[in-house]
Amino acid sequence: MALVANINRETRGGIADPIAKSSIAIHYPRQKILLIDDDPLTQRLVKHSLEHAGYETIVASNRADSMAMLESEHPDLIIMDVIMPEVKGLEAVRRIKRTEHTHQIPVIIVTANTEYYEVGRLEAFGSGASAFLTKPISVTKLLRELDRLIGQRWLAA
Numbered sequence: 001m002a003l004v005a006n007i008n009r010e011t012r013g014g015i016a017d018p019i020a021k022s023s024i025a026i027h028y029p030r031q032k033i034l035l036i037d038d039d040p041l042t043q044r045l046v047k048h049s050l051e052h053a054g055y056e057t058i059v060a061s062n063r064a065d066s067m068a069m070l071e072s073e074h075p076d077l078i079i080m081d082v083i084m085p086e087v088k089g090l091e092a093v094r095r096i097k098r099t100e101h102t103h104q105i106p107v108i109i110v111t112a113n114t115e116y117y118e119v120g121r122l123e124a125f126g127s128g129a130s131a132f133l134t135k136p137i138s139v140t141k142l143l144r145e146l147d148r149l150i151g152q153r154w155l156a157a
Contacts, residue, residue: 034075097128106130
């Protein structure tokens with residue numbers, strides 16, 4: 001954890017004014033997002049958008065990589081494409097939610113299949129997903145969901 005202090009005090013005759021503004025902010029390490037998607041374009045766009053917004057982003061494009069990263073990287077949130085080779089998204093969410101050390105991690109399900117939207121949305125929430133978005137992913141909606149689910153951890157005094 002880094003502590004950043006910014007104290008700006010006006011001086012009067014070389015003496016600091018005790019009433020002038022001061023601020024102290026405590027910044028925690030960047031929150032880590034695990035993006036599980038097999039589409040290289042989606043990977044690049046989402047990773048770029050998340051990193052620009054201040055999140056650390058790690059990417060997995062298959063089941064083996066995603067499970068390994070889940071174990072080794074301890075993400076704060078998972079964004080997962082529901083339809084991928086080797087990965088049945090909703091079953092993966094159920095597995096994540098049943099596992100003791102991962103059950104608290106919020107999962108955002110994404111899909112390009114708009115016909116699947118209503119049924120998929122209900123199934124996603126039923127399996128333990130925290131949010132459901134369609135592709136192409138709206139960065140504004142995604143960032144809104146991230147803020148709702150994990151927020152940016154910082155304090156200002």
